[in-house]
Amino acid sequence: MAYVVPTEFVTKMVDAGESKLLMSTRDTLIRAYMAGAILALAAAFAVTVSVNTGNPLIGALLFPVGFIMLYLMGFDLLTGVFTLVPLAVLDKRPGATWGGVFRNWTLVFLGNFAGALTVAVFMAIIFTFGFSEAPNAVGQKIGHIGEGRTVGYAAHGAAGMLTLFIRGVLCNWMVSTGVVAAMMSTSVSGKAIGMWMPIMVFFYMGFEHSIVNMFLFPSGLMLGGQFTLMDYLIWNEIPTVLGNLVGGLTFVGLTLYSTHYKTAPKRALS
Numbered sequence: 001m002a003y004v005v006p007t008e009f010v011t012k013m014v015d016a017g018e019s020k021l022l023m024s025t026r027d028t029l030i031r032a033y034m035a036g037a038i039l040a041l042a043a044a045f046a047v048t049v050s051v052n053t054g055n056p057l058i059g060a061l062l063f064p065v066g067f068i069m070l071y072l073m074g075f076d077l078l079t080g081v082f083t084l085v086p087l088a089v090l091d092k093r094p095g096a097t098w099g100g101v102f103r104n105w106t107l108v109f110l111g112n113f114a115g116a117l118t119v120a121v122f123m124a125i126i127f128t129f130g131f132s133e134a135p136n137a138v139g140q141k142i143g144h145i146g147e148g149r150t151v152g153y154a155a156h157g158a159a160g161m162l163t164l165f166i167r168g169v170l171c172n173w174m175v176s177t178g179v180v181a182a183m184m185s186t187s188v189s190g191k192a193i194g195m196w197m198p199i200m201v202f203f204y205m206g207f208e209h210s211i212v213n214m215f216l217f218p219s220g221l222m223l224g225g226q227f228t229l230m231d232y233l234i235w236n237e238i239p240t241v242l243g244n245l246v247g248g249l250t251f252v253g254l255t256l257y258s259t260h261y262k263t264a265p266k267r268a269l270s
Contacts, residue, residue, distance in 0.1 A: 168243020
């Protein structure tokens with residue numbers, strides 16, 4: 001499992017950011033759609049495992065399979081482009097602009113949401129036999145997750161909003177570490193192991209991931225969760241997106257770029 005040293009994989013990060021920034025609208029949307037759909041399936045799988053075994057740790061151990069699959073296939077999550085794409089502008093790559101960055105983020109958000117929503121509808125149909133009966137145990141669990149992580153935060157007011165935002169920050173610190181970890185090895189097994197560790201941490205700790213929530217909360221609404229669309233947007237999705245942006249760019253993208261790519265001058269020997 002060949003290890004790639006930090007100075008080399010950070011160069012790969014900047015190159016990846018440039019590639020994603022200059023990608024066509026069609027390809028950006030397709031890759032984002034598939035990423036959102038696969039991650040949503042992984043979330044449904046992890047919740048199912050947790051409910052059926054009664055052990056959330058097992059669900060967290062298995063959830064990373066979806067993340068690994070989508071990144072090995074070259075698909076894009078909003079959390080990853082938050083971290084990588086701005087590096088192309090900071091490095092003054094040809095054609096890289098902040099307008100292009102916001103265009104990329106918007107397209108990936110829309111693609112991820114469409115993919116996750118597709119799976120949310122599919123799983124809601126499965127959990128209710130085509131909406132012909134009450135949700136099964138997994139469907140009920142998803143509805144309760146939606147309640148606890150919207151109105152549950154709202155009940156604490158500003159403190160709840162702060163907690164939500166920080167969970168979003170910590171989430172993309174871990175998720176973007178997983179994105180970068182895929183660049184630390186040249187073998188499939190090495191990439192998979194590198195991605196597995198931080199993704200497992202974020203899922204088990206209950207941190208807030210904007211794309212996972214694009215599945216959990218719309219499906220929760222379809223499955224009878226006692227919260228509203230505005231609860232979801234104001235008390236989860238929007239603060240989570242902002243937290244994910246801050247966490248990934250600050251604690252992963254900028255730190256690695258500044259210390260391994262644009263390193264400070266060495267100290268002179270006295």
